Amino acid sequence: MPELPEVEAARRALQAHCVGRRIARCAVADDAKVVVAAAGRAAFERAMVGRTIVAARRRGKNLWLQLDAPPFPSFQFGQSARTTYYVAASKVGQSLLDDGLEFSFTDKRRFARVRLFDDPETVPPISELGPDALFEPMSVDNFLDSLGRKKIGIKALLLDQSFLSGIGNWIADEVLYQSRIHPLQIASNLPRESCEALHRSIQEVVKYAVEVDADMGHFPKEWLFHHRWGKKPGKVNGKKIEFITAGGRTTAYVPQLQKLIGTQSSKMIAANLKRLEENGDTKDSGTEGEDADILKPKKRASTSRAARGQQNKDTVGAISRKARGNGGGSKKPDADVEPAEPETVVTESNGEQVLDQPNSNAINKSDQVTRRSSRKVKPRK
Numbered sequence: 420m421p422e423l424p425e426v427e428a429a430r431r432a433l434q435a436h437c438v439g440r441r442i443a444r445c446a447v448a449d450d451a452k453v454v455v456a457a458a459g460r461a462a463f464e465r466a467m468v469g470r471t472i473v474a475a476r477r478r479g480k481n482l483w484l485q486l487d488a489p490p491f492p493s494f495q496f497g498q499s500a501r502t503t504y505y506v507a508a509s510k511v512g513q514s515l516l517d518d519g520l521e522f523s524f525t526d527k528r529r530f531a532r533v534r535l536f537d538d539p540e541t542v543p544p545i546s547e548l549g550p551d552a553l554f555e556p557m558s559v560d561n562f563l564d565s566l567g568r569k570k571i572g573i574k575a576l577l578l579d580q581s582f583l584s585g586i587g588n589w590i591a592d593e594v595l596y597q598s599r600i601h602p603l604q605i606a607s608n609l610p611r612e613s614c615e616a617l618h619r620s621i622q623e624v625v626k627y628a629v630e631v632d633a634d635m636g637h638f639p640k641e642w643l644f645h646h647r648w649g650k651k652p653g654k655v656n657g658k659k660i661e662f663i664t665a666g667g668r669t670t671a672y673v674p675q676l677q678k679l680i681g682t683q684s685s686k687m688i689a690a691n692l693k694r695l696e697e698n699g700d701t702k703d704s705g706t707e708g709e710d711a712d713i714l715k716p717k718k719r720a721s722t723s724r725a726a727r728g729q730q731n732k733d734t735v736g737a738i739s740r741k742a743r744g745n746g747g748g749s750k751k752p753d754a755d756v757e758p759a760e761p762e763t764v765v766t767e768s769n770g771e772q773v774l775d776q777p778n779s780n781a782i783n784k785s786d787q788v789t790r791r792s793s794r795k796v797k798p799r800k
Contacts (some may be wrong), residue, residue, distance in 0.1 A: 421496040423552055423585030424628035426480050429496075432634070433475035437522060441471045443484075444515040447533075451788045453526060455534045457689070463535055466490055467514065475540075479548045479584025490535040494542060497530025548584040552625050557583070562618045566606045573609065573617075575604035577664030585625070588668050589644055594620040596643040597653075601677045602665035608681045648669035 421429075445467035447460045457465040470486040470727050477483075483493040515521050524533065539545050550557060557565065576582055577591040586594075595602055598616035600609065609617075631637035638644050643660070646653045650662045650669065658673045 422480060422587035422590050423625060424590075424633035426439065426477055426482055426496055427553065427629050430475045430482050431483075432478040433472075433522070436520060437484075437516060438473045438474060440516040440518055440520065442466065442467050442514050443517045446514075450529065452530055453529050453533055455532055458535075462493075466486070467793075469493065472516075478540070478545055478551050478554075479580055481539075481545050481548070483536070483545075489537040491537070491539055492535050493534045493539045493545070494524055495532040495534070497526050497528060505762040541766060548580050549582045550584065552583050552585040552621060554627060556622060557618070559615060559618050563611060563614045566609055566614050569604060569606040572603045572665055573600055573606045574668075576606050578666045578668065579676055583621075586621070588670075589647065590621075590624060590628075591666075592647055592671050593624050593643050596671075596673060596677065599676050601679045602663065602672050604671045604679055610680075642671065643671060643673070730797065738762070 446465045447454055447456075447463050447547060449460055454460060454463065467486075470488060472484055474485040475482065476485055481493065481495050483491050503628050514523070518700055524531070536542055565582070566573075566576075569582075573592055574595060577594070578588070592602070594617060597620040598613060600613055628638065635644065641656055643655050646655045646660055647698055650671075653660050657672060658675045659673050662676055663670050663672065
């Protein structure tokens with residue numbers, strides 16, 4: 420899905436090529452799903468003809484053209500929308516300017532939205548957006564204060580356009596990787612140094628991507644971006660990449676660098692110890708109780724449940740250490756043991772469902788974790 424850098428690249432191109440020119444002809448697709456015009460398609464076209472483009476504006480992932488008189492056309496980019504300056508197929512909207520230049524807005528998958536507004540900034544969806552991550556960056560102090568009041572997972576918060584607009588899935592993964600923050604970490608639990616690192620990473624990643632016009636070929640080779648697509652096994656800078664669900668989206672992260680910290684990690688350990696004490700050798704402990712929520716798309720957005728369901732390496736190691744401290748065995752856990760990741764269906768924000776495939780050998784490795792951690796242990800009071 421186009422995120423802030425991609426939409427900003429389109430805005431800059433429109434600003435450079437179309438401002439000051441008059442719209443001589445306009446053709447709008449007969450597609451009520453994409454073109455949201457109460458007065459109808461014909462009225463939309465009439466409202467454009469003869470108007471002069473004064474500026475190209477953007478907030479978050481939304482772009483609109485300011486004309487010499489309202490109404491103004493607004494474009495909400497979907498998963499594959501783009502602006503072009505030649506005759507293209509699958510056009511949603513096409514305009515011919517007075518100097519012969521033609522530009523069009525296209526979307527093959529039809530998740531985009533085109534609307535007419537008298538004042539786009541005062542009505543939804545634009546009026547509901549938070550500060551723009553590029554044009555209206557939060558100060559460090561305001562950013563820290565905002566995070567301190569948010570008791571949800573940090574990845575889910577970054578995807579919330581009312582908090583900070585323009586950040587999508589790949590940017591969220593990238594900035595969390597660069598600031599060494601686990602995607603499921605509760606925002607209010609982050610220490611100051613992590614908040615400052617995240618604030619810095621957002622600015623650096625967004626500005627760099629915009630400077631190269633969102634051309635991925637120019638993104639630094641050490642970025643997670645180049646390795647996160649398709650849930651394929653891989654490494655970034657020599658560290659293994661794993662995939663979980665955070666904020667309702669498939670999320671790439673590096674467990675060796677991005678660890679759950681503070682009381683959140685302690686609660687996960689205590690919850691797992693309690694489950695072991697109550698259930699003993701429960702063979703299905705990976706898919707029952709709290710963990711079962713991971714299999715249900717409707718409950719995917721619950722960050723705290725997803726966090727409790729993540730049996731990562733750090734948690735396994737911590738459980739074993741706690742068990743030994745309470746009279747358990749002294750055998751060290753296998754550092755390479757990984758959690759089972761169930762096959763899930765991710766429901767995207769646009770309603771599309773994408774199948775998440777489980778990691779290879781995940782079930783066998785999960786059984787190893789269960790056998791090593793199944794002895795009854797009473798947690799310290």
